[in-house]
Amino acid sequence: MKPRAKEQAEFTSATGGGPAGAADAGERNLAPATVSPHAPARPHPAMATSRPHESARAHVTGTATYIDDIPEIKGTLHAAPILSTVAHGRLLSVDPSAALALPGVRAVLLASDIPGDPVLATFVHDEPVFARDEVQHVGQVVGLVVADSVMQARRAARQVRLEIEALPAILSAREAHAQRSYVLPPVTVRRGEPESALARSRHRMQGRLEVGGQEHFYLEGQVAYAIPQEQGEWRIHSSTQHPGEVQHWVAHALGLENNAVTVECRRMGGGFGGKETQAGHMAVWAALAARKCGRPVKLRLDRDDDFMITGKRHPFEYDYEAGFDDSGLLTALKLTMLANCGFSADLSGPVADRAIFHTDNAYFLSDVEIVSCRCRTNTQSHTAFRGFGGPQGMILIEAILGDIARTLGLDPLDVRKRNLYGIADRNVTHYGMKVEDNILAPLLARLEESSEYRKRRADIAAWNATSAVIRRGLAITPVKFGISFTATFFNQAGALVHVYTDGSVQVNHGGTEMGQGLNTKIAQVVADELGVPFERVRSTAADTGKVPNASATAASSSTDLNGRAAQYAARNVRDNLAAFVAGLDGCGAGAVRFQGGEVISPHATRSFDEVVKTAYANRIQLWSDGFYRTPKIHYDKTTLSGRPFYYFAYGAACTEVAIDTLTGEHRVLKVDILHDVGTSLNPAIDIGQIEGGFIQGMGWLTSEQLVWNEQGQLATHAPSTYKIPTAGDVPAHFYVQLWPEPNREDNVGGSKAVGEPPLMLAISVWEAIRDAVSGARGDRRPVAMRAPATPENVLAALA
Template sequence: MNTRDNHAPLSRDAEDDPRALAADAVADTTAATLPQPAGSGSGEVRPRVAGTSQAHESARAQVSGGATYIDDIPEVRGTLHAAPILSNVAHGRLRGIDAAAALAMPGVVDVVLHHDVSGDKMLAAFAHDEPVFAFDTVQHVGQVVGLVVARSAMQARRAARKVLLDIDPLPALMTAREAHAAGSYVLPPVTVARGDAPGALARARHTLSGNLKVGGQEHFYLEGQIAYALPLEQDQWWIHSSTQHPGEVQHWVAHALGVANHAVRVECRRMGGGFGGKETQAGHLAVWAALAAKKTGHPVKLRLDRDDDFMVTGKRHPFEYDWQAGFDDDGLLTALDLTMLAECGFSADLSGPVADRAVFHADNAYYLSDVVVRSHRCKTNTQSHTAYRGFGGPQGVIVIEAILGDIARHLGLDALDVRLRNLYGITERNVTHYQMTVEDNILQPLLARLEETSDYRRRRAQIEAWNADSPIVKRGLSITPVKFGISFTATLFNQAGALVHVYTDGSVQVNHGGTEMGQGLHTKVAQIVADELGLDFADIRMTASDTAKVPNASATAASSGTDLNGRAAQFAARQVRDNIAAYIAGQDGCKPAEVRFFAGQVISPTSSRAFPDVVGAAYAARVQLWSDGFYRTPKIHYDKHTLTGRPFYYFSYGAACCEVALDMLTGESRVLKVDILHDVGRSINPAIDIGQIEGGFVQGMGWLTTEELVWNARGVLATHAPSTYKIPATGDIPEHLRVDLWPEPNREDNVFGSKAVGEPPFMLAIAVYEALREAVAAGRGDGRPVLLKAPATAESLLRALGGLE
């Protein structure tokens, strides 16, 4: 009998073994409550692989050095290496390229420029606004003008720096505000409105206005951007790409080479991190390497060093905001006028959907009655910014949290009470500003639970007492929630395919369209397939993502990797299982539904056989032992022109309570304590989910505290290496970091009752930013608004305190 309280969160704390706790807790809550699949028999609880903390499927290989990344692939004889030739001017007319000195250097084979592009000279991006190689003009420092190809990577890199570019400088736009003032945009603006925001502002009991600036973020994946292009017979191509979207790389390479998609095969076994940076921009590397391979007739590898990676690739979109809010005496928002300026860089890339998602998440957890949101997609002379974990969601969430924090301080109220006052309701105040009904709302009980388990009210009083007695070090405490929509906002991407092969010895191989970047997607899919076939986790082998196996796969992004590919693989495995069940039913004179797959056995009412024996016999009887599976997300729809409808299948929820300390003299800050309660539905793998929550939170903390991108007056990214760009290190992790899992399964029919976990935890770190603003307010004590630019570096904090001009 299951006696666990189904409303008690699953816990992880410094004193406990998180993996054991999570595994035990989920095992307790799943076995007695989950419906059993067809063919599992009645009355018997089937042991599950899903719901347990299996080790990552590549973990042993990774820690032993046996996991193959693209730079580990043995090089084919004759392989050459490429390095990019980079613009050193932010904006200008490209008058000439002198590669003579580079071509004279040892080992240099050739130079590849725009006239060597055999297909379209513009990349196959949806806006068709980005050249394969710069020609006529350059549009940012670091734009790739061409390649040097040599016999070693170092020879190519040294030679690339010897190429002389003749560029006539033109005026450059470096910030979103400059671009907005100049009317420079990569895409048209978007406005979403409900009610009468101007009228509601005029009638409001109180009004506040303000602005906010939030910086971008470098992806800083451990494995940099890399591609290895091998020419094959009959003008076919095999591309190894560190990419989150093999299908798009296939399309881009074919487009640039002027061949059909079926002539290009793209493969990716794993990435050393992606975070969105390898969704579109891995395609550039693959295109460049393939063009070099075509010109030279040799395989070509292109691996960016860290400095070039910083200079070439896009970041998280920086945003600037102007807002005016109306509210009552209790802090209830009655009107909001919000303008968002998204700094997109020199081309559109994914800026449209990123900026759209920021609009969608400008409400976060709160009902906005009378609201207008304007979104401007500004063109600047910087790298073309791209997808990053959260994909615009963080840029939407942070501004509404900042507004509510300002309202609370203006009224002298506890910010948590103001946030609770504005939450979405269950039967009323439950429709978003883009007209989607919030049907799965758990915000109020989730926040109430975290308020209790984090001891928020008592700690708040303690911090007020501390601040009254401490003139130098001030503390701040904040709880902020997250409501994050799950699905690609481009509806067509919400589909996936998979293949499941059962071999005659009973072993199983699985392939699907998703990619593994360390997040555990392959592990979760293997667990799902193991359950469908009644096998152990070790019986399932995952294979490389490959466009020759599953075509037209969507990017592994939008936190939907497991939702889409896990369900597709489940359907494929179920088809194989049903084929075997029908065969056994014919042998034993029973119904297929009476055949069960349990602990490596296939059991009918009259017999029990080992799975490998059944598979061998089924093969001899010519039963199909492989199948494909396909899944498309139901219910979703929206009008991309008005940004209204139901763009998301469901929402993931969470909240974090963060305590910080701030040195008033130096601006140094530290995160002291973090309590997180997060909703992953019914967890497929608690260890992986907890790891994703921890990692997402820390990465979000970096975005808001230390990771500052600085372009100088010439348009050069000055923070282009680990020496100048600071991601969080082990010393930045608070000693107290507690993660609890909300135990309720997904209310929508998602695989295993799970919810997405990749992106939503990132926004939990906004509680750090808000806690820092609380500490600044305590330090100043003057009641004025806290203007704190993000990231909240020591310099930004000193400015907010009034210590710097």
């Protein structure tokens, strides 16, 4: 056998053979992810069981309607963007003549065609609808070509000639920081006296870390369909997480009031934050084109243009100095965070704020200073991404604790446990919020036991002592993630519940469905509130004409907010019916119960359908609205202090990996997760969110590398060059259990949010790879490795 073939065989044997990672066929027959057997019984039948996603059958049969599936109105035109080819420059002229001469081309749209404000209605008001005097990144939209077909528009857009005088471009956060180039002023959060605490510390460590961004890579790309209506009104179909913002942006650009624009979104094929603000661009562009041409216009970006135009997860760079004692306890931390925001602010302010909030992750920081710089660069304007700055905060503290353990020759889990939030003087965050619902210690203890962490560490040490090429690593990392929008005013929601005369129920709310099961969960809540079977409740499309001023479907808060609002709306209808039945039967309304499709009073049992029909005949209101605002939260954005979060969601993951020290390749072998979702509204959906979030986080930290060349062009702008995880990257040993305790705060059904927190469980993959690198080097130095842990970056760390 040739030497390299022998090494590959060793890697295959060590990592379990094929892509699934199991050693043989028998080992692939592992138990599926499960709910903890200790979970208490639920009294609510709809919320007590795993219900299928409300659109699951439509998804697999191809009958689920997305924006591009909507039958096009006669006369619909198609738009395509004209893109800057220069990272930074003066836009001297635009020559559309070659494009206009092509068959099927109807118009070219530029900044001069905007009737309203030429700057988008963002909070900072710093991003033009179309580039005007300057271009700020490769891929910035200068205008649109409108044609009879998609392909005619795209071909014509590439024929528009741009004359641009190149200017110096800033392409990295460090370069921007050196030039004081910021989209927003730097922010500092400080507690205690970190300088003097560092001077007193037994040990000190300095370091740098660079963590890359991440492309959202939703299955359904960015798309909008703008349809002019009568009397100057507009209907916009938008693949958006924030219909209310799209409504505002379109009205602003068209010079109209909000009531002239209605935005609808039945579902998205994924969003992950990429459609929170940046779906608004598509809608504005399509509406402007439709206004100019007087006909409906659809704009759907192809995948390459989507990569070039839209923002990513913010890349971060860090400089830090930490102090610690002989036990690994952190005694001081000074940290500078450089967030690469791109050319405009977008959501960079709150993203960078949340990175500050989550720098602690699960650990008490006694004396700390965090300086956050929001750097302006000539790249796409980076935006929300699942975790919203939380991952960029957490990975830094986990890297520091991992390196402290290596320096001291201690087990990394022991160092992490030594630094956990506790009681008395160790339960207040660096921004002043008391951690009142702390379950970190028992949760980690249970995972440590169930994953056989100590035994596996010993086994891995024995393996590494005899393996020349393949080295294994193991890590447990926790998650403490705050739930609520940090902008307090977003923590509100509305809903409508309609009960029809046949007893069927319809619910509409301000949230949007992007595959996460929001509509399913809310239907479950409404079904239990009315005591009807789950199958009698139908959720409808998000629509600004039904629920106005709705917050974005983001911050993992959509079930908390919209679910409670829907519950209140259903409760109002139920109370109306209860009062009616009480009047019929001569009892108190509180004595009337709704369950199993029946309405039960002390004197009679009637079907829900019968009660509804009789109530309608007696002119009883069978519909209602509901409104909810999150209690307890308060937050001073000038000092970044207060209680920005209603509660914390917790979790932990134990990950084992193997690396090939000759190639830098790695494989994830085993994953054990214990995650806190409170009392699950739908265990199947929650487990799916945990699994998907973990794999997406694993992609961010292992294979999804964004590369801009020296000209500012994104080189990784297609599936051929940008690698998201595939089914083959999922280990056969992939266990998920749910922590068996309800939310200690009064949340809908005792549940907790599940959308974002699981992504950060994947930091355990990153730390396991660093553990393997450290084992291969055989020293006690910190492991300096850039993220993602591509083979190239692993080899660099090994060297």
